Every structure is written in structure tokens, then in C-alpha cells.
Amino acid sequence: MQHLLxxxxxxxxxLFILVFIRDLIRHRTEVMAEPANPVWTPIAQIGIFFLSTFGVSDFAISTAIYSKAKWVSMKKLPGTLNAQDVIPVFVMSLAYISSVKVGITTLLVCIICQALGAFLGPYVVIRLPEKRIRQFVIIGLLVATGLILGGKLGWIPDGGTATELYGWKLWLTGVLMFVFGALNNVGIGSFSLTMATVYAMGMNPIAAFPIMMGGCTVSLPIGSMQFIRLNDYSRKITLFSIFGIIGVLIAVFLVKSLNTSLIQWVVIVVLLYSAFGLYQENRKHEWMA
Structure with a gap:
């Protein structure tokens, strides 16, 4: 069953890669005209997905960088966050699913439910005004900050020893994964949320990685193909996301035991600063209106 998965x-x-390449070819004259910096974007991707491999929200970090650097409009930010994740998370998922033991039933329920949520999400996001998207992104940054801070201060359980879920815990986790898949499409990353859920259900903390990577590696391409079809993402940033594979491989194969405690404190400060900046921007738009 694992091999089939x-x-x-x-x-x-x-399939996502084929759809993306076809879209790149169709809009090849527009790609390099997009505002993302062709030098700093690949470097940023390496750092973003290096941290992401340890469970630090790449959605939150990317939002902090892109909103400050003006590399993508707020309207296209959710689609960009999803599409840029597909290839690096694909590599992450293969590394973790093949090396970490998790019950196959639990893994399948989490992946299928998150994929369903991701499939329905883009049709809602495309109808949202920029102000509303910005508000969702602020919430996502604050949620990610709260979960990282909660883990460091011991407010969130450290998890247990289980590698499989049964009964109401499995059903509740499935429902939550559906919600997380939908939230991905408004710029709220699911990594931190999935990790907190796995801990709360009494599972072995390491089990969070194949679950969150497996769920995302199915849900992200499904949702991202909808964003591609709706022309609501940055092609240049998504193209440069292949450099994120370098960050993933460094983290998975070279520094598995890295202590990320100091990095997490830095990330907390960056996320709070970014959330405040977006809040100020929302206030400015309200004042101008």
C-alpha cells in the first residue's frame, strides 16, 4: 500500500509539472517581466525550504519576504504560496514517507481529506478582494507564530508514542485536515497546524512529518493546478522554487539533528513584524478609501 501511495x-x-510547463510556455514572454528578483528569489527559496523541512511554516516565511520585497501582488499571493511549494514538498514527502513509520490508514485519511479541501479552496479565493486576502494572511502569520511560540513555551503537548489513529481521533483529524487543505488556499499554511494536531492526538512527534508532507504533496498540486487555470499566481517564483530542493536536501540528508531553537525565535520576530506591516497596509488602504 505504501508503494501504491x-x-x-x-x-x-x-501532472502538475506538465500543467505548469505548458503554462510557462504559453506565457513565456511574461515570466521574466514579473517583479520577483532573479538572483535573490532562488536564494530565498533555498532558505525557505531548508526551514520548512524542519516544520517551520514556509507560507509564513514566504509571505514575510514577498510582501516586503513586493515580488508578488497580494491578490496572487495565495496561489503563489501553493504553487511554489509543490516541487520542494514533493521531494520532502518522498524522503519522509519512505523513512518514517506511520499507520497507512491514518496517512491515507489525512492525505485524502486535505486534498479534498485543497480542491475546493481556489474557487473561493479567486472571489475574495485583496483586503480580505490580506486579513487571512495576517491571521495565518499570527497562527504560525502562536504555534511556534506555544511549542517553545510548552503550551502545546509534546506528543505521545502512537503511530496510528483510531475511532473519533481519526475522524476528527480527517475533518481538521480537510479544513487545513482549504486554508492553504487563502495563504494559511498547514504545516504548523498539522504538527499541533498530531501532537494533541497523542502521536509520536516524528509522525507529523510524513502526515503533513504527504497531505501537502497531494493537496498542493491539486489546488495549484486550479490557480494556474485561473491565472492567479506568480510563474517566476514558482519556476525558481526548484532551488528549494537544495534547501530540502541539505536539511534532510546533512543536518537532520540541527537545533533550530534560535532560528525559531528569529522566525517569530520576523512573522510578527510582517503581520504588523500587513495590518498597517490594510489601515492605509482603508484611510485612502
Missing amino acids: IIAIILINS
Whole structure:
């Protein structure tokens, strides 16, 4: 069953790559005209996905960087956050699913439910005004900050030893994963939320990684293909996301035991600063209106 799951993951992500390449070719004259910096964007991708491999929200970090650097409009930010994740998370998922033991039923329920949420989300996001998207992004930054801070201060359980869920815990986790998949599409990343859920359900903390990577590696390409179809994402940032693979491989294979405590404190400060900046921007738009 695990082999079938890996084959399904490869097929879904390969389909996304084909759709993305076709869209790049169709809009090849527009890609390099997009505002993302061709030098700093690849460097940023390496750092973003290096941290993401340890469970630090790449949605939140990307939002902090992109909103400050003006690399993508707020309207196209949710689609960009989803599309840029597909290829690096694909690599992460193969690394973790093949090396970390999690019950196959639990893994399948989490992946399928998150994929369903991701499929429905883009049709809602495309109808939202920029102000509302900015508000969702601020919430996402604050949620990510709260979860990181909660883990460091011991407010969130450290988890247990289980590798499989049963009964109401499995059903509740499935419902939450559906919600997390939908929230991805408004710029609220699911990594931190999934990690907190897995801990609260009494699972082994390491089990969070194949669950959150597996769920995202199916849900992200499904949702991102909708954003591609709706022309609501940055092609340049998504193209440069292939450099994120470098960050993933460094984290997975070279520094598995890295102590990220100091990095997490830095990330907390950056996320709070970014949330405040977006709040100020919302206030400015309200004043101008």
C-alpha cells in the first residue's frame, strides 16, 4: 500500500509539472517581466525550504519576504504560496514517507481529506478582494507564530508514542485536515497546524512529518493546478522554487539533528513584524478609501 501511495504521489505531482510547463510556455514572454528578483528569489527559496523541512511554516516565511520585497501582488499571493511549494514538498514527502513509520490508514485519511479541501479552496479565493486576502494572511502569520511560540513555551503537548489513529481521533483529524487543505488556499499554511494536531492526538512527534508532507504533496498540486487555470499566481517564483530542493536536501540528508531553537525565535520576530506591516497596509488602504 505504501508503494501504491508513493506511485500516486509521483503521478499527481508529474501532472502538475506538465500543467505548469505548458503554462510557462504559453506565457513565456511574461515570466521574466514579473517583479520577483532573479538572483535573490532562488536564494530565498533555498532558505525557505531548508526551514520548512524542519516544520517551520514556509507560507509564513514566504509571505514575510514577498510582501516586503513586493515580488508578488497580494491578490496572487495565495496561489503563489501553493504553487511554489509543490516541487520542494514533493521531494520532502518522498524522503519522509519512505523513512518514517506511520499507520497507512491514518496517512491515507489525512492525505485524502486535505486534498479534498485543497480542491475546493481556489474557487473561493479567486472571489475574495485583496483586503480580505490580506486579513487571512495576517491571521495565518499570527497562527504560525502562536504555534511556534506555544511549542517553545510548552503550551502545546509534546506528543505521545502512537503511530496510528483510531475511532473519533481519526475522524476528527480527517475533518481538521480537510479544513487545513482549504486554508492553504487563502495563504494559511498547514504545516504548523498539522504538527499541533498530531501532537494533541497523542502521536509520536516524528509522525507529523510524513502526515503533513504527504497531505501537502497531494493537496498542493491539486489546488495549484486550479490557480494556474485561473491565472492567479506568480510563474517566476514558482519556476525558481526548484532551488528549494537544495534547501530540502541539505536539511534532510546533512543536518537532520540541527537545533533550530534560535532560528525559531528569529522566525517569530520576523512573522510578527510582517503581520504588523500587513495590518498597517490594510489601515492605509482603508484611510485612502
